[in-house]
Amino acid sequence: MKRCSKLIAENREQTIFNHVGKKIQTDREIEIVAKIEEPLIVVLGNVLSDEECEELIRLATDKVKRSKIGTTREENELRTSSSMFIEESENAIVSRVEKRIEAVMNIPIEHGEGLQILRYTPDQEYRAHHDFFSAKSHVTNNRISTLVMYLNDVEQGGETFFPHLNLTVTPRKGMAVYFEYFYNDASLNDLTLHGGAPVEIGEKWVATQWMRKQRVR
Numbered sequence: 683m684k685r686c687s688k689l690i691a692e693n694r695e696q697t698i699f700n701h702v703g704k705k706i707q708t709d710r711e712i713e714i715v716a717k718i719e720e721p722l723i724v725v726l727g728n729v730l731s732d733e734e735c736e737e738l739i740r741l742a743t744d745k746v747k748r749s750k751i752g753t754t755r756e757e758n759e760l761r762t763s764s765s766m767f768i769e770e771s772e773n774a775i776v777s778r779v780e781k782r783i784e785a786v787m788n789i790p791i792e793h794g795e796g797l798q799i800l801r802y803t804p805d806q807e808y809r810a811h812h813d814f815f816s817a818k819s820h821v822t823n824n825r826i827s828t829l830v831m832y833l834n835d836v837e838q839g840g841e842t843f844f845p846h847l848n849l850t851v852t853p854r855k856g857m858a859v860y861f862e863y864f865y866n867d868a869s870l871n872d873l874t875l876h877g878g879a880p881v882e883i884g885e886k887w888v889a890t891q892w893m894r895k896q897r898v899r
């Protein structure tokens with residue numbers, strides 16, 4: 683048995699996520715709730731406090747208001763939610779959250795695009811997609827990993843789904859799902875196809891951190 687598991691480990695591609703065991707020690711004790719090994723998908727608990735979730739929603743709500751609702755709304759069938767970027771790292775809560783994200787994702791925050799906040803109302807969804815850009819798009823500094831943090835509980839619907847892996851994650855306030863797609867084997871990257879199922883009842887708020895291969899700020 684031992685030899686067998688060693689063999690599997692040796693054949694596995696290296697991952698960016700380097701945490702072992704069931705906890706990640708940051709300024710909060712984050713729990714590893716569930717994991718798929720390859721491609722690596724990790725469900726995390728206790729990532730954000732209630733206060734942090736509420737503050738991120740508040741910042742995003744203000745931002746939509748400031749940009750006079752509508753101008754930031756992207757008309758795109760793939761993603762019907764509304765979204766905005768939080769770049770206010772002078773805010774103490776955002777800085778604290780960014781530090782924690784660095785520790786979880788094991789990448790300096792300078793590789794990150796700024797936290798994106800998404801709000802879905804009933805029937806809104808994010809259809810299955812990859813977070814990385816295709817070779818056709820000629821993006822030189824591609825994305826390599828994603829952390830989707832749930833900012834509220836959704837009454838019904840709104841699961842994050844991975845159709846190739848038969849996996850769905852139910853949004854839970856303060857929890858998150860992590861995945862990466864920086865494998866040499868392109869088929870592993872392809873398996874990270876995912877989406878946000880339509881919200882049926884209630885609202886869904888998430889904060890997404892995408893990391894790039896090289897720094898962007």
Ligand SMILES: O=C(O)CCC(=O)C(=O)O
Nearest residue numbers: 830841842877878888890
């Ligand atoms: O809303 C979700 O569950 C998924 C969000 C997502 O895929 C993204 O922000 O890239």
Ligand SMILES: [Fe+2]
Nearest residue numbers: 811812813876
């Ligand atoms: Fe995504």
